Amino acid sequence: MKVLSCKAVSSSLLMALSLGVIAGCGGDNPQPQAAGSEPKAPTDLKVQFMVPSYADVPNMNDEYWSKFQKESKSQLEVEWIPSGDYDTKFDLVLASGNIPEVLVAGNITRPTLQNAVKQGAFWDLAPFLGDFSKYPNLKNNSYKEVWNYMKSEGGIYGVPRNRPQIDISLKMRKDWLDKFKLPVPTTLDEYTAALKTIVNGDPDGNGKKDTIGLIGQGFLLADGDGSFLSAFGGLDPVYDKEGGLINKNLTANYTDMITYFRQLYTDGILAKDFSAIKQTQAEEMYTTGRAASYARNVWRDFTFEQGIKKVQPEGEIISLPPMKGPGGVSVQLSVPFSGAFYISKKVPEEKVKQILDFFERTTTMEQTDYNYYGIEGVHYTMVEGQQQLTDLGKKQVTANGTGAIFPLAYNNKMKVINPAAPKVYNDAKAASVESYSKVGKIDFFSIINSNTWISIWPKYNSEWQSMVVKAIVGQISMDEYKAYVDKLNNSAEFKKAYQEFAKEYKEKIGS
Template identity: 30%
Template structure:
């Protein structure tokens, strides 16, 4: 669903008019999902399967669930599943054929989902969506990137910001102490990290600081990924070169990244245990005043900052806008809510109306923050959760996984963050949005990639890790690239992805 500025303006004015009309009639009727659009008709039964990130999920008698039911004239039956086993639950549920009215597909492009879409198992929502102005406020990328192979939308994206995602952040107070500017290139970053290691930025008189706490894993570049991307200037393993997708690992830019990382490893700018370090261990280095940089979302940079400020009020991690003129653009979604074809068309429209209410400010606030002065207090636009919110399991990590008003600054704010950090994050996100580059292969299917891609990626990463750690010379990477270029599996994956890319472009026109 493409949406230019004019369309967005029309959608916004439509929303304004509909809101005014609803207010003139009955304030409780706006966004209601009931059969007559108000609260006088029989409530619509809605079954939902989704995930939760709170210690326990909300129960059916939860006060906010009851309030949502009241506002939308619905009766909800929510199946909450832990993220730890959500993929397994999805597989079983889809295979059973007993699919809830709204099901969160965490991977809209799994082989199982693709097959079911091709068989007509889910509603094509494309022609209906224009009637739901709040959902239409989701970014164009959220809709485009969740389109299936035929160019149609079979689900409502669980929308996420496209900018402000994982990217390097650095100790701003260390930069200031060492009179260094915020780096804008990987060469400048190298100079900074070297100073972080050699010039005692923490002032303890010991040579015990690490420049950048990034690490790799068996499947890919992991928390060094955005450093590699700053060389290739694309978010992911595939880059458009002369209109065709090329695997970045055969490009010279990846070799440049490996040379940079190998040098950084030799000079101890990155961890010695780069191949086995875990996320929690990396964060411990940051919070322990031992590391000067890491890769994470803009708001996540506040986590180590908050911890350090308990003993050092000047401590400050600042997210970088870009490196080498590159910043990453994310997909704009984290799964999507699909509706099975077993649901009658009339009810599909009720479900869309229900989700459209969830995309309003009122619906989003209710789901994520609960009842004002009960579950949160508000001052200067900042909502602070109360103890009652914890007791009633009111959080963005629970009901906020169903109802979401799109906020381009979702990755700017974290609870407890002072306003000056929030405003700085917003400006950084605005700057990133001007130049960010996404993954052109997102959502494209290659049967060969499904079969052998994981193993191939592991082999590629194994060689990268050996080169970074100096266990293999850079010439070994040159030899490996020669083999990759002749690899029949990679050639087939490349051909299939390019075919899918051309078909999707043609279908979207």
């Protein structure tokens, strides 16, 4: 496994050392921090981080990071691990016991993480945080329920990396809908019919019927699974007859979704090699105009559209409105955090406080704006009231994962706005997905945990995925798949896990 690392002097703390009043985010969120409540920056704070890198490894001496270095008087030793290798590296680090001072966990329910928490590898932060009177930014600039979601083993071990709930959308080629005089779908049936018309036609005018209706990446559709599962009611809690909360993968709703994908596959709508497509392949297929629909972050609409226009000048991408399905609508909201920071128990208690002060200082809208746009006149200029990234900004800010080591402030437009797009485009895009937050559902299995599930599911996961793919491509019947799921659900160990899920759901989310 190739590991890219970059250990360098950087900054953490906001350049907001010079700022007084911290602005809130509005909506559910964040109220302004009282003037004068910001803690003083520690001097020469040195902290080790291990974080995933989703793009190029940052140059910690460029303009963006140099400003942090100078104003924060901090040194961050950051080990950047390519995101595709991160889970493997994460597990190896936990197994070795050689844990960096601050470790990012992308999935707070990951079995290896939960086992490490039980074994005392990380600090319980609840006694430090107390009533949050010393940490108003961490409280007020985070989603209102997020700290409840962080609870585990009777304590709080993670500092959430705040992220917006509006994130993933099902995309559609609007120009192709127009070409076949099709309305924008508002139901799953209309969506399916539109895709069937497109793949049976010749939308790109190349004289061939080679257009793919729906593509994804990884197992099933990856980013798109939740949108479809939501339409089938699979993001609502489903209980067995004993009151256990059935894992979403093994509900009748999920089985209904598989039946739907099976028909898409039969009709030539779903990509034939859907289970083997990698993310880079999916992006290339979509941006070269070979597919009609794809699920990814809303902000990517502009980027994908610009790519398509190079080969198909009329190309236009929309994020579809919530579409009504058999059991819900086609919108999955992200949980309001992207993993969390965990502080190694090897860190001295006094330094834990300094690190929490670091996080307090960086959980602001000013920090979030800096993370997103960088320095005015260097990384962006103001155009019609909106920050417009310069070429340097696109390189140093957009492409270097600047938000990896900061909690940031909760802001529901963060994954909608594309800083490379014109303001009129961004305003229209934000308006088009505004309803998502009102009707969408979160995957609460990203929040709740079951010790029994942690121990048993790894033994079945690969087999289950194989059964799902076989059912979709027709290698087994749906009755065979249902019998397989029933066998799992009726086993004593699965029933025990479902009881534990039900208990956690009630504690963290409520009835």
